[in-house]
Structures are given as C-alpha cells and as structure tokens.
Amino acid sequence: MSLLFEHYNYWVAIFLMMTGFYTVISRGNLVKQVVGLNIFQASVFIFYISLAYVDGGATPIVKEGVEVYANPLPHVLILTAIVVGIATTALGLALIVRIKEAYGTIEEDEIREADQRDGKDSDA
Amino acid sequence: MTGAEALPLALAIPLLGSVLIALLGRWPNLREAATLATAGGLFLVVLQVLFGLLAGEPAEVELMRFLPGVPLALHSEPLSILFALVASGLWIVTSVYAIGYMRGNNEKHQTRFYVCFAVAIFGAMGVAFAANLLTLFLFYEVLTLSTYPLVTHKGDDNARRGGRVYLGVLLATSIGLLLPAVIWVYSETGTLDFRPGGILEGHMGGIAATALLMLFLFGVGKAAVMPVHRWLPAAMVAPTPVSALLHAVAVVKAGVFTLTKVVLYIFGLDFLREVPYEVVAVYLAGFTLVAGSVVALYQTNIKRMLAYSTISQLSYIVLATMVLTPLAEIGAVVHIVAHAVAKITLFFAAGAIYVASKKTEIHQLDGIGYRMPVTMGAFAIAALSMIGVPPTGGFVSKWYMIAGAFQHDYYFVLAVLALSTALNAGYFLPIVFRAFFRREPEPPARDHGEAPVTMVAALAFTALLTLLVFVFNGPLVTFEQVILEVAP
C-alpha cells in the first residue's frame, strides 16, 4: 500500500505513458495518433518534474531563511524537452495537413488503400 | 631481369594489356596485335621467373601490407611456375585461335571479350604466384568475376541462366566455404603463408582438421568435386575460346592448383596423413571421377560432353593429390599440364567444327574427318591422351598416379583409375570412329573445309604439345620433385 501512495507521482506518469502509447498504437486517425504521442511525452515531462521535488523544499529561488530547495535542473531540462515536443507536434501536424491535401483523408487504412490502388511497390 | 623483378611484371602485363586493349577497341587489328603482344610478353616474363628459379634464386615479393600478418605477396616455386607457364603459354595459342573464331563467327562486343580475357589471365597469374592463402583467394575471386562477362557473352536468356549458375555456385562456395576456411586457418595459426611442410601442424587436430579439409575441398568450387560441379557445364554457353582456355585450363586448373597448394603447403603431407577420415576426400574425388565419365557418356552436345570429361579429369588430380604419396603428387602435377594441353585441343577442335560447319552435336559428326582432317586428327591425339594411351602426356600422369597408389596399396584408387580409363575410351573413341569411318549421310547445307587457318594452326600446335609432354616428361618431373622437399 505504501508503495502505491508514496510514489503516486510515478504511477500517474506510468498511467499517462501507457494511455499515450496505447493511443498511438491503436488509433487509425493520424491526428489522434499525434495527440497520443503528446500524452506520451507529457508523461515523461511530469516524471522529470516530480523527480526534482525535494521533501519540504521551496521553489528554487534564493530567499532568506530557506535551507532546502527543489532541484531546478530537471525543470530546465524539461523546458528544452517541451520545446522539442512542440516542434515534433508541429511537424507531425504539418505533415498531416500535407497528407490530407495529397490523399484527401487522414485515416491510416484509407491511405493504405489509396497506396495499394496506385499499384506497384506497395508496402507489406 | 631477376626473378624478383619479373614477378610483379607477370601481374602488371596482363592488367596493363587489358587497359591497352580497351583503348584500342576502335581499331580491331591494333587491338588484336595488343592482345598477342601482351600474351607474348607475359610468357617471356614467366620464363624469366623460371630461369631465376633454375638459377637457384626463388623470388619473393611483397606488394603491399594488406591485413596484419598477411601481406599481399607473390613468390615463385616450381608448382606456381608450372601453372603460370601453362596458362600464359596457352594464352598465346588461344589468342591466335580466338582471333579466327571471333571474326569467323562475327561475334559482337569483341573488345569487351579481349579485355575480360586479359583480366582473367591477370587473375590466373595472381593465383599462380600467390605467396599466401589470402592473396590466392583474392585472385581466385578476380578470376571468377572477370570470367562472368565471358560466360554470358552472348547476352541471351540462355547465357543469362548459365551465368547465374556459374556465378552462383562459384561465389557461394568461395564465400560460403573457402573464405571461412581461410579465416579459420588464420585464426588458428596467425599466418597464411605457403610453407613447405604446411603450417597447420600443432595448431589443430582431430575432427576439426577434417572439417577444415572438407571446407577446402568443396570451397574450391573451381576444382568441381561433385556436388559443386554444376557451374562447369553451365559455363559452356560461353564462346569456345573461353571454354578452351578458361574452362579447360586457367579456371579449373586454378581450382586443383589451389587444392594442391593447400595440401602441400598449408596442411603438409605428413600432417594430413594424421587427419582422421582424410580418405573421405579420396572417395569423393573417386566418385566424381567415375560419375563425371558416366554422365559424359550420355551427352549429345560436344561441348557439354567435354565439360563432364573435364569434371572427371579434374578429379584425377584431386584424387592423386589426396593419395598423399610423393609419386602421386607428381602425377597430379604432371596431369595439370597433360590435361591442359589435351583438353584445350579438344575444345579448339569443337570450336573449329562449329565455325566451319555450325555443328554442335555429336551425332552430326559422321564423316567430318574427311572434310577437316587436321582438326579431327588433333582431336584423336588429344582423345588418346584423355584415355591415357602412349605416346601422349596423359599416359605419363596416369603412370605416376598408379605408381603412387601402389606405394600405399590403394586398391580403391587403382580400381577407379581402371574403370574410368574404360569409360573415357567409351565416349571418346566413338567420336573418332564416327569422324573417320562413317560416311556423311547427306552433303551439308554449306560446303566447308577446315576452319580459318589461325584456328587450325592453334589446335595442331596444342596437339603437338600433347605428344611433346610425353617425350619430354623427364625434365618436368625432375623440376617438380622439388615441391616434395620439406624444409627442416
């Protein structure tokens, strides 16, 4: 029981991660896949941020009378990772827009059908 | 010029020759002159190497560092000189013959043909003079790849299929079996040099050595021990000069030469006798020998029959090598020469018949001896050598093989030799009989006499060589006896 509650932040992260991962794998709609990917990444961000918390620590801004601070480094790292995540999402969505223009659909099975209709060099 | 200076030249000349031939492609006469000049020059250079060795100065040249402990190196020893002399000498004859054949047949892509031919000879020279197993392997592959365009020269579906089998079998065996064998030897001994007495003794033993022997036996696909013989009949789609020089001399002899070298200088006779089940190699070669002859008996196409005969004759050499007695080794070496000159004559004759009359099948040959007496006369002499009848070279080698087998009381070998002699007679003599003692059923569509003079001259010359090997076998045997001397 204690394992469950003491580390609830990790459980949240794992739950989100699996949700995102499942969405990516199971959905045929490209936009939903990107959303799933976002959830997946966000779980890692949360994991990093919660990692930085130190019991009883204050926000890492130097103040009189405060001895214990939370670790600021993971926050900084995750800022970078968030930027990377946004770039990935933006690129993914841009590709989806182009795919919609080229195929007229953003459903994976319909795209595959269109490719097979094109004939040769279809993909297994 | 000393032997050491001549060695690199023996590689450089055919290689530069191929470049020259390619550059002169637009002027056929100049191009053919270049081929002949290259062939002649190469033969002289090989003679220089021979004189160097006779003067007691064996040459050893390191071309470049290749892998740690294994340089790309050349050396001269009696066995290599023999192979190089046979290949380069017969190249001259074949070039003369090929000029007649290619022009007489109006073949396409003649420049490519002569270029690849020169590169193939370059490969054969490399195989001959290789001072270690890796160098030998490199040139072995050069030989395989450079002959592929020659085999598929016609460019039709048939040629493509033949080429596929050719390359498939040769690459599969060399990369799949020979290469690991080479690397294995290197892994165990740290060297790949050919040394008298072998390098493996004390490094491996027992069943592992047997496995290594089998890797070599089948890995050297060019030796055509069954079941890796399929490429040789497939290669018969090539123009006849290619079949003659490459698939009766350079390529197939490169195979048995490699095996002989491996037996003498990697394993060593003494060590190989200790290897368990080494007799398996003798049985495999014996089987190929008989089976090749039996299959040849049923062939209707002249060139295919000659191909199966070659398979059988190659196994003579493998068999004699694996008997592991000094006399049999000599027999193997002499047979490399004897079979080369005889088989090239047979192929030359087949090509001459094709150019003169477009005939390719055995049953069409009735009475052809009257139209082409020189060609069929040469054919008859060479056929006698195949059977092993004096006064031909084939008799000498068979003599030493039988004597070698007696040294060990190898009755299996004796039986095989006797059986195959009968079989050889069974498929060669009917052709001679047909050509001279039967009448032509009807006059051919095209009246013809002998083939172009260059071709006839070439095949008459090689038939003469077949007889000369018999007459001058003494110096040959004395010279080769050196290979059996094991350094202390």
Next chain:
Amino acid sequence: MIDQHFLALLVVVPLLASPLCLLLPNGRLPWLLATAVAWVVFALAVFGVFRVYGDGPVSYWMGGWQPPWGIEYRLDALNALVVLIVAAIGAVVVPFAGRSVPAEVDGANIAGFYAAFLLALCGLLGIAVTGDVFNLFVFLEISSLASYTLISQGRNRRALVSAYQYLIFGTIGATFLLIGIGLLYAMTGTLNMADLARRLAEVEQTRTVFTGFAFIVVGAAIKLALFPLHLWLPNAYTHAPSVVSAFLAATATKVAVYVLLRFTFTVFGLEFSFGAAPLSLILATLAVAAILVGSVSAVTQNNVKRLLAYSSVAQIGYMVVAIAMVTALGLTAATLHLFNHALMKGALFLALGCVVYRMGGADMDSLRGLGRKMPLTMAAFVVAGLSLIGVPLTAGFISKWYLVLAAIELGWWPIVAVVLVGSLLAAIYIWRVVEVAYFREADDPARSEAPWSLLAPTWLLALANIYFGLDARLPVSLAESAASVMLGGAP
C-alpha cells in the same frame, strides 16, 4: 582559435548556416552555402581526427563551464571515427545535391531543404561529439526532426506518409531515451557521461538503473532500426529524395549505433551491460534475425531503393552481432563495418540517384538496359554492390574478414554461417539488379549518361570502396583504437 574551438565549430557552423540558408532565395545560392559548410565541417573533422590520434582525446567545455556542471564536448577514438564518417559523407553528398535536388524537390522548397539538411548534419555531429547525455537527446531530436522534413520532400505522396511514420517511431524512440536518461539522473544527479560512468558504479545494482538501461537500449534500437523495430526504415529510404536516402543510409543509423555503443560501453560499462543482463544474447539473436529477414526481404523487392533499404536492415544486423561479441576483434569489426557500410551504401544510393535523375524512377523496370545506357553509373553500382557482397579487393571484404575472424575466435560457428548466408543473399539481390541492367533491353537504347556533377561524387565513393579494400590501414587502425577505447584501454 580553430585549435581550441574546433569541436564547438563542428556543430555551430552548420547550426548557424541553417537559418541563413532559409533567408537566401531559392536557386543555387543555398546549395553553394551548404556545400561550403559541408566542406568546412569536413576539414574540421579531419583536423579533429588528426588531433585525437596525435595527442589523445580532446575535451572542450562549452562556454568555459567545467564539467560535470557545464556541457562537455569530447572527442576520442570512437567518436572521431563517427564524426569523420558523417562529415565525409556530407561533403560528398552535398555536391551531388546540386543537380539531383532541383530534379526531385519542389523548386519553392529548395532553401528550406538545405536548411533542414544542415540541421540534420548539425544534429548528427552533435550526437557524436557531445559528452553530455541530455545534450545528446537534444541533438538526436534536432537531427530526427530535420530528417523527417527531408524525407517528406520526396516527389511521391507516399514520402509524406513515410516521414510521418518515421516521426511516430522516432519520437517514441527518442522519448524512451529521455526516460532512461531521467532515471539515470535520478540515481546519480549528473548528466556528464564520464561522471555518470563513475557514479553509476556505486548504484549499479538498483532496479532503477536496470530500468533506465532497458529504456535506453530500446530507444537506441528503434533509432538504429534493429529488427523488429526496423519497420520505419524501408519506407523512409524508399520515398525520400535520392540525396537524402544516401545521406541518411550512410550516416543516421551509424550514429544510432554509436549511441548504443557509447551508452553500453562508456556510460554503463562493459561489466554492467553485458555481465548482469543477457544483452549479448538478445542482441545477437535479434541481429541474426535482422540479417536473415532483411536479406530475404531485399531479394523479393521490386523497387531498388527499397531493396537497398532492406539490405541496410541486414547490414545493421552485422554491426550489432559484432557488438554482441564484446571482444576486441568483434568491436573492431563493428566499427570497421560502420565505416565501410557508409561507403558502400552511400555509393549505391548515389548511383541510384543518377538513375532516378535520368529515368525518373528506381524500380526494376526503369533499370532495364542501363548497362548500355548509363555505363558509368551502373559500373559504380556494380563496384559498390561487390563491396556490399564482400568480394575481395573491396572495403566490404575487410569488414567481412574481421567479422568472421571475430566469430571464429569465439567459436560462434552459427554466426559464421549466418554472416556468410547473408553475403550470398546479398549476391543474389545485387545480381538481380545487374541482370536487369545488363541483360534486358531498354525501350530507348540511346546512351544517356548522368552529368559529371552527379557521377563525380558517386565514383568518389565507389573508388573509396576499392581504395579501402586495398589499403585498409586507416580504417582498421581507427577501428582498433575505437575498440580499445570501448574496452577501457588507452585510446
């Protein structure tokens, strides 16, 4: 200044040139800038290699901050080789792009294309030189995002879908890496590789470290397209513009292999990576599957680009199986093949680029009769193909020699057999192409050789295959010192 800052310049020059490229008008100017940058980078890389082999490893503190607080860039024998591969292939490939890209990419996107290309170059070099694991993640994403963009530039609409698939796979892989890095940081409080290696030794046997290790290995395996995580690769290489296929096939997976090597050997250490976990067995099994499945799939392909892509899957198997041996010879073979495979796949894809430039496609049908139509292009293809098969006197033979030698030394006979079967399958799929090119007649047999600006880079790489097959001293000595670095000896 170069002497002090070359490590930073290696990354900064392409990074700064990239936005500059975007500002230039479409046309030849972006290409000229990219060429100049690629050559500067190559010069820097050569300089770096000489420094490493002259004076030993080079360490550079970004902004003067001392590691482990600041970010350290570090060049030793292992990554010097990787930097050299990436920079050299970049320098060869960009000149090729001059003619090939306008033919294959929308004219309005030329500037953007080169901007993305320079970013990819920057990212790949950054992964190689950085000594900081989080920095490595950032560069990995820079190079990945740039490659998704580059792949999507292919003319066929399938390029878009392929880029998208790669994006999904790649992001999952990179995120796995990020999780692993986070777990390591949680245990040690540091991100510097050398520092991590020291501190991990104290906490090695915790479950967190194991989990982190697993995440990192899986993440790297996705990026290097190890079977069965290779599904993104064939599509991406098939539909990308020729230049991009050549560049990525020769560099991107190599850098991913480097990431795997760096983490398993430098960060976690040999004993941890291969001692406690059965990693060696897992990697060897997957690699064998990769070699066989990749080669067999390649044999059945009808599009030659896709054929080469599957062949890449198999070739990666060779590298991974060599890594799994964890011996000096095995690691030498792996790094050597890293180098040689870049040469052969680069040459093959560039030759195909010439074909696409003239014929408009790379399926078997458009290759008919090319032996006569484009003799020089096809000759280069054959040379590189022979190297791929591992025929003597080519670079591929040297790789194969070391690989088989390493396997025999360990007595891994089944691996010897698999490697050789793989070579034979390679002979089959290369020969299928050769037969089509030389034995089938083209509809229009007129000679139409590719322009020299395409042929020159192609032949440069093809000849490199022969040169390094004849004189393998340079790559072998580089690979040997890289192996000794990995095994903890002096570089």
